[in-house]
Amino acid sequence: xxxxxxxxxxxxxxxxxxxxxxxxxxxxxxxxxxxxxxxxxxxxxxxxxxxxxxxxxxxxxxxxxxxxxxxxxxxxxxxxxxxxxxxxxxxxxxxxxxxxxxxxxxxxxxxxxxxxxxxxxxxxxxxxxxxxxxxxxxxxxxxxxxxxxxxxxxxxxxxxxxxxxxxxxxxxxxxxxxxxxxxxxxxxxxxxxxxxxxxxxxxxxxxxxxxxxxxxxxxxxxxxxxxxxxxxxxxxxxxxxxxxxxxxxxxxxxxxxxxxxxxxxxxxxxxxxxxxxxxxxxxxxxxxxxxxxxxxxxxxxxxxxxxxxxxxxxxxxxxxxxxxxxxxxxxxxxxxxxxxxxxxxxxxxxxxxxxxxxxxxxx
Amino acid sequence: xxxxxxxxxxxxxxxxxxxxxxxxxxxxxxxxxxxxxxxxxxxxxxxxxxxxxxxx
Numbered sequence: 001x002x003x004x005x006x007x008x009x010x011x012x013x014x015x016x017x018x019x020x021x022x023x024x025x026x027x028x029x030x031x032x033x034x035x036x037x038x039x040x041x042x043x044x045x046x047x048x049x050x051x052x053x054x055x056x057x058x059x060x061x062x063x064x065x066x067x068x069x070x071x072x073x074x075x076x077x078x079x080x081x082x083x084x085x086x087x088x089x090x091x092x093x094x095x096x097x098x099x100x101x102x103x104x105x106x107x108x109x110x111x112x113x114x115x116x117x118x119x120x121x122x123x124x125x126x127x128x129x130x131x132x133x134x135x136x137x138x139x140x141x142x143x144x145x146x147x148x149x150x151x152x153x154x155x156x157x158x159x160x161x162x163x164x165x166x167x168x169x170x171x172x173x174x175x176x177x178x179x180x181x182x183x184x185x186x187x188x189x190x191x192x193x194x195x196x197x198x199x200x201x202x203x204x205x206x207x208x209x210x211x212x213x214x215x216x217x218x219x220x221x222x223x224x225x226x227x228x229x230x231x232x233x234x235x236x237x238x239x240x241x242x243x244x245x246x247x248x249x250x251x252x253x254x255x256x257x258x259x260x261x262x263x264x265x266x267x268x269x270x271x272x273x274x275x276x277x278x279x280x281x282x283x284x285x286x287x288x289x290x291x292x293x294x295x296x297x298x299x300x301x302x303x304x305x306x307x308x309x310x311x312x313x314x315x316x317x318x319x320x321x322x323x324x325x326x327x328x329x330x331x332x333x334x335x336x337x338x339x340x341x342x343x344x345x346x347x348x349x350x351x352x353x354x355x356x357x358x359x360x361x362x363x
Numbered sequence: 364x365x366x367x368x369x370x371x372x373x374x375x376x377x378x379x380x381x382x383x384x385x386x387x388x389x390x391x392x393x394x395x396x397x398x399x400x401x402x403x404x405x406x407x408x409x410x411x412x413x414x415x416x417x418x419x
Binding site: 227269273277285286288293 | 372392394
């Protein structure tokens with residue numbers, strides 16, 4: 001690597017013992033900040049570069065106050081340094097334009113935007129504004145290890161999942177695996193509540209504090225783009241609604257599932273234990289004792305954990321499934337680092353061991 | 364250390380040797396609170412639930 005002056009003195013970001021070098025594009029955003037936090041504490045990565053158009057030459061700590069000890073300055077995104085792994089946390093549309101340049105700079109690219117999430121150009125035509133580099137779509141692997149671990153091993157283009165889609169997929173996947181839900185089997189209505197960080201650091205009129213505080217706002221009543229991922233990777237058509245609620249972090253999905261046939265509590269436990277008992281970041285939280293009986297965004301804030309639980313509503317022939325993630329972590333930066341760990345053959349939990357806080361206020 | 368099956372989720376629950384009838388333990392997999400019904404062999408049942416009005 002050829003370190004620029006701005007980064008050459010970095011003591012915390014550059015770990016001489018680390019096996020891999022990493023760069024973060026779009027480091028001033030919330031997801032970029034989380035990537036920098038995770039990579040700075042990762043035993044196998046040293047951060048070579050963090051780019052930002054808006055904050056070039058400023059310290060990372062000037063934007064992300066929790067990272068003031070990180071001796072690293074943002075650089076212009078046009079001057080990419082050579083790294084092993086490049087994490088891109090830019091708005092949708094940027095990575096598909098610059099993907100060739102990314103691969104000139106890095107062996108492995110992990111993109112957190114929607115640019116490579118969907119498997120076909122036709123889906124981008126339907127759900128987004130088309131695609132500039134469709135030749136990469138087949139090469140990209142969806143980043144959620146609980147869904148795609150086998151294909152992530154050795155992958156060089158990793159596409160981070162959407163946070164609402166991630167929460168929903170984690171909740172429903174065990175039912176799909178067991179055939180309780182399928183393309184022709186059962187119906188699903190999904191209601192997701194999300195925190196304000198999902199809207200990014202840029203904000204807008206609807207995100208200003210007086211407007212956003214206290215809301216329970218149906219911001220995407222129908223046709224949310226994340227439906228496309230759920231359809232592509234679970235094979236399900238879901239009725240999907242998203243509410244903006246008064247949290248900073250967190251995505252909580254409630255999935256109302258109406259199976260075609262009878263389902264017992266034992267069937268459900270078998271499905272969820274089978275899917276997640278050996279997963280390092282998944283927690284089954286389903287009506288046990290204590291105060292937190294079902295998945296709760298507060299309980300996973302700052303962590304890469306995903307909580308999933310369910311109840312059987314036999315009288316209504318309904319299964320209600322709950323899942324909770326931190327949208328910045330399991331729904332974004334944490335998922336990306338987890339996927340990179342899998343792709344590179346590292347310990348899956350490396351850099352992601354934080355267990356969260358309790359008690360804690362609004363996440 | 365012996366084991367018994369959780370009546371809620373079916374997972375194996377590790378039990379201490381000095382287990383006593385009436386003791387309440389929780390399942391490490393699903394978190395269900397379980398009452399020890401018998402110790403030889405160990406038998407678990409769902410513990411009586413404390414009904415709460417969550418007011419929500």
